[in-house]
Structures are given as C-alpha cells and as structure tokens.
Amino acid sequence: MRHTYxxxxxxxxxxxxxxxxxxxxxxxxxxxxxxxMRFTELWREIPRVSKKVLLEQLRQLESAxxxxxxxxxxxxxxxTYQLTHKGAELAPILYRLDQWxxxxxxxxxxxx
Amino acid sequence: MRHTYxxxxxxxxxxxxxxxxxxxxxxxxxxxxxxxMRFTELWREIPRVSKKVLLEQLRQLESAxxxxxxxxxxxxxxxTYQLTHKGAELAPILYRLDQWxxxxxxxxxxxx
DNA sequence: CGGTATCCTGGACGATACTG
DNA sequence: CAGTATCGTCCAGGATACCG
Numbered sequence: 001m002r003h004t005y006x007x008x009x010x011x012x013x014x015x016x017x018x019x020x021x022x023x024x025x026x027x028x029x030x031x032x033x034x035x036x037m038r039f040t041e042l043w044r045e046i047p048r049v050s051k052k053v054l055l056e057q058l059r060q061l062e063s064a065x066x067x068x069x070x071x072x073x074x075x076x077x078x079x080t081y082q083l084t085h086k087g088a089e090l091a092p093i094l095y096r097l098d099q100w101x102x103x104x105x106x107x108x109x110x111x112x
Numbered sequence: 113m114r115h116t117y118x119x120x121x122x123x124x125x126x127x128x129x130x131x132x133x134x135x136x137x138x139x140x141x142x143x144x145x146x147x148x149m150r151f152t153e154l155w156r157e158i159p160r161v162s163k164k165v166l167l168e169q170l171r172q173l174e175s176a177x178x179x180x181x182x183x184x185x186x187x188x189x190x191x192t193y194q195l196t197h198k199g200a201e202l203a204p205i206l207y208r209l210d211q212w213x214x215x216x217x218x219x220x221x222x223x224x
Numbered sequence: 225c226g227g228t229a230t231c232c233t234g235g236a237c238g239a240t241a242c243t244g
Numbered sequence: 245c246a247g248t249a250t251c252g253t254c255c256a257g258g259a260t261a262c263c264g
Contacts, residue, residue, distance in 0.1 A: 013206050014138040016213035021133045023257065026126035039226055053257055055227070065216070076225040077264090086216050093212055094125050096205045101128035104177070104198050135237070151246055162238055167247070188245040189244090 019064040020090070022057045024049050029083075032067065033091050036082035066090065131176040134169045136161050138206070141195075144179065145203050148194035178202065 020026060024046060031037060031045050043054055058081060061067040066087035072078040083091070132138060136158060143149060143157050155166055170193060173179035178199035184190040195203070
C-alpha cells in the first residue's frame, strides 16, 4: 500500500465517505442498485424513515451526483430515482465493504 | 433495538460504514496504515482535533476491533496505536474508495 | 403521489482546564 | 505524555401536519 498522499489527498477517502454516510444512504443505495424506483416504492422498503428525511438523503445523493431524479408528467405525479454512472461505479466498492463486514461481524448487530 | 445479523444483511455495508464514519476516523486510519504511532505523534498530524475527541475516535476504532492500543510501562507513559489485522484488511478497500474519489472529485475539495 | 413547513431532541464534536 | 472532567454548541434526524 502506498502512502504518498498529500494534505488534501489524504482526505479523499473522507470526502467519499461523507457522500454515502447519511443514516439511510447505504440502504437507499442498496435498493437503487437493483434499478430505478419511485419515491413511495422506496419509502415502503425503508419504513422507519420519515418522508422528509428520506427526501433529504435523496437530495444529498443527487447533489453528490450519485443518484438521478426523473419526473414523468401527469397526475398523480411519478418520480423515479436511479443511480448515475458515477454512483454505479461505487457499487463494487461498497460490495467489497459488505464482504469485509460479513467476514468480521458475526452474530448480533446493533441497528438504529 | 437488537436484531440478528440475518435481518439486516442489507445493512452490512452500513454497519461497516458506521465503524469508520467518525469525523476523524478516516484520517486516523490513513496515518495508522503507515504503522504504529504514539498518541501525541498522531495528534500532531491532526492538529484540528481536541485531545478529547481524538481519544474518543480512537476508543471507538479500538472497540470496533480496527485499532489496537499498547501501553509501555514507565514515565513518561508511552502508548501506541496500530491497526489490527481486521483493520488492515480494510485498507485496500478504503484505497479503492480513495481512487474512486480521485476520479470523480475534481478541483478544490472541502476539508473540515 | 411526492412533496413542504414547523418544531423538537439527542448526541457528536469542540474549548478549556486539570491530573497521575 | 496521555489522558479526565466540564460545559457548551450545532445540526442531523425525527414527529407531525399540510399542500398541488
């Protein structure tokens, strides 16, 4: 492993982590990695969030360029969310994180 | 609320992220990946943290099993911190996150 | 359906001083 | 040197109600 980073570069990992470290972002990310989903559809899968917060997290993922929001005209409104290319490139990395976690976290785990 | 791991398989990524998502943990992790360091040595490298908080972050990394604390007897006291095996296995994954960030975050980057 | 608008609370983080 | 001990601030996240 190399350690030739400079002051700013050291934080690249941190910057990346910030993009996905909202309370519900990993789960959102997980669901969206199967494909596009409507807002309510996503909400049903993650029932413990308030709509407000789910929205906030989505907006943040959106402005981080990881998620794209698409509006279809008509009534009732139809809005879908999906991973961008940039977001999709993150998936295999998160998958490795997941594998690591599975290897090291056994038994009972704390959720909140 | 406690759940068995099976119930939150989806969240393994989240669990992993929680372990390293303290404000200073990625940077601590970065520094320790070069080898063991004494407390003050580490503190000098990360001057914007208070000792209290640096301690907190180290304790959390420690109880997550990512970092090991070693005390040498004598005065003045000498305490070193280093990555555990489990922690070291995380390094290549964080390195890929870093690579991803470097590819996608251009220009000036926010440090805080 | 897919949002806003308010109001509130816990806890992460910080500043500072003291100690074995 | 490597910590505790206090006290204070800020804001992410939550509860709830309303809207086009």
